[in-house]
Amino acid sequence: MHKHSIAELAAGLRGKKFSSRELTQHFLKRIDAHDGALNSYVTITAERALKQADAADAELAAGNAGLLTGIPIGQKDIFCTQGVRTACGSKMLDTFIAPYDATIVEKLDAAGMVMLGKLNMDEFAMGSSNETSFYGPVCNPWDKTRVPGGSSGGSVACVAAGLAPVATATDTGGSIRQPAALTNLTGIKPTYGRVSRYGMIAFASSLDQAGVVARSAEDAAHVLQAMSGFDAKDSTSVERPVDDLVTGLNTSIRGLTIGLPKEYFADGMSAGVRERIEQAIATLTKLGANFKEISLPNSPLSVPTYYVVAPAEASSNLARFDGVRYGHRAEGAKSLEELYKRSRGEGFGAEVQRRIMIGTYVLSHGYYDAYYLQAQKVRRLIYDDFKRAFADGIDLVLSPTATDVAFKFGHNSDDPVAMYLNDIYTIAANLAGIPAMSLPCGFVDGLPTGFQLMGNFFAEARMLNVAHQYQQATDFHTKWPTEYAS
């Protein structure tokens, strides 16, 4: 059952081949059997899930079910869930139970989906390897000595290993796309403002965007459709009807123009990755797409720009974790200042502290103009590059997602800059606010690789269409890591 697509699961539920309760129990059993080693879930909500499954079965029986009714899903532990702990990968929130649901949790609940549990992640979504989680690293199901990528490490590991059919994730600088590429999944980060941020714990507010990781573009389309939409509770969410992401999946891509930014194809990616990407370009060409070299001249500035903007916003967003109202509170503090220092010193891990310090520095008096303001100007230039490309008749932009296949645990952990360079291809889309996705394009030494598509604002439907057409012509995305195949 765990290898079925969402459409197949929906058909199975309707055809009474299995009930939502049976489906849910199947996944809970698999979690029980495999997650001890993978560590993708930090909280398993079996009771809540079975209750939702029973409600879904009742809806199915009554004929009121939607396509997603009764389909299990894993929620990244960055989305607040009423009555269920939301820890965000941090000791700071180890005991935090929100009295509210994130808007996307509410929406997916309303669509009838069954939440299996909350998924492991880098602490406050800061990391590219899921090694910064307070709850320990997550293993890559393709090779347990390797990282699954981050920050949505739990989301990708559980879907790749069949411990959930699909999972939510978030992406601030590549946290959906890079881990998707490293685990043979399809991950999409929609346009900034397309999915509500209400109830999603903030890392860098102007970059954070929720999305999906799935085993196909089609599955991703179904879930993203249900998550998207304007939310009056998020001032940055966009008041615009949601496009139909599913109907157009089978549209031909003949005549589509895809730009290849020369800056992204310079040095940087491994030979194996380059080979797979070139193969993907050839496949898409066969499907009728035209390719054109373009230039995004400011893209080399993406990483430094991001590592000013994101820590600056993070240092501000994380100021609320002070031990006063909720979250970790140091024992026995003798003064207010000591309470702050120790609560935050004990509650936050090293990477989070590093980013708070960088962010505090770049916003401080006398440095603001040189760093934050400058970064915002460069951010504008990065966006202008894309704008120019799209205005010149480019429909989508294609690039690698990650420089290489998944790396070994500990590989980059004492070199933050090397770790930050993992995001080199993915960051620009966050800075520009445009949608982007990663999809599988083959293997290098048995490890998955992916390529990235980026589109203009609200081009999700077109991107998913191209991804689906590519997946009709290839079978990479159908491959399973041996251990979890049966």
Next chain:
Amino acid sequence: MIIPAGWEAVIGLEVHCQLSTQSKIFSGSAIAYGAEPNSQASPIDLGMPGMLPVLNVDAVKKAVTFGLSVGAKIADRSVFARKHYFYPDLPKGYQISQYELPIVYEGLLDIELEDGSTKRIGITRAHLEEDAGKSVHEGFQKSSGIDLNRAGTPLIEIVSEPDLRTAQEAVAYLKKLHQLVVYLGICDGNMQEGSFRCDANVSVRKIGAPKFGTRTETKNVNSFRYVEKAIEYEIERQIEVIEAGGTIRQETRLFNPDTGETKAMRSKEDANDYRYFPDPDLLPVVCTEDYIDAIRKSLPELPEAKRGRFVAEFGLSDYDAKTLTSSRELAAYYEAVVAASGAEAKLCANWVATDLLGALNKMSKGIEESPISAEAFAALLKRIADKTINGKIAKDVFEAMVAGEGTADEIIKAKGLVQVTDESAIIAAIDDVIAKNPQQLADYRGGKDKLYGFFVGQAMKATQGKANPDALNRLLKERLAG
């Protein structure tokens, strides 16, 4: 206090004015004063993870209303910024405020000085921001409580130019500003509850010095009297320090109402680096021309204009007009009395400004708590106008009305106070008085004109004060002339 010769003070005020919206600036929580601690604090106000601010458009409207009333510019695009510091009553670790791009800038306020002249005070800016919560120390041991009911209450911070030169000017400015925001209906003006708070920036310099001296900021002075005292104390202290050869430190000071002194709270070196940056959770506030025009059209008549109109339309003295326009409620009361009574506008002004306000003062009540409604008051003045009672009797009726004895007509009837206009009755009373006082009559006729008053008094007394004064005067003169 007199500033010593050769010295000059330079004063600028920052006023925090709480906007009287239904709910908070970034959440739907109520903002009623005095509620059970934390009963008006939602997850947004508590700064819970994942919570996002949503701007209350009524707060924007009220800020724009203020801006237009002081002839300020309204920014077509203003930006909320985060101001960071750690304090237990600040749930997010930052206050959402406006920094580089405030919604209101470059306004003016004319104040009246004691000598009757006016002075124009610049308003640098007014920006929207959220209030913090409160720490509660009473009833706690070895710990403090935090009440976040106030956290997120909408404020405008109104910053003046350093145009004020004396504590009295500062108070005149504050009073004018206070009157204005209450008039506009954007603030309840309650200073005890902290709806209108003031920080005073004060420096001194030798007259003619090219630069301002180093300034101190005295925080949260919450009454007009305290503002005056605090500023006077600061001026005196600073001059003393400088004259003794010392220098003024740039610092924040706190006023102690018990001692009348200010005390250093923290110096510039200890000040927070607020690390302002635009709040990425909120979009810039865009005010279009149409939006601003619509607010401009809905502005109420401002005190200045109303005062001018009262002089022109009702023929009042500037003094009376000023008194009667000191609050929007009083002006409305007065206008209602004029309209309903049909009495002469000046007569109404005398009665409202002198008798009614006098009585209210004695009871420490505002016009909105007046025991006599405008309609009831008009009914009294109507009886003067139609000569049912004279002015003297009216005072008694008014006293009775204040005492709650009924309407003017009820009291007049119950006490038999209807004016005597029947001339034969008045003549009879006069003749009786003359007959009883032959000596005075002789003296009067002998040239002692002053005795006329005596006869008026006696004759009035004989009619129990009810005689029509005009008729009485005319008839008395006839009779005395013989």
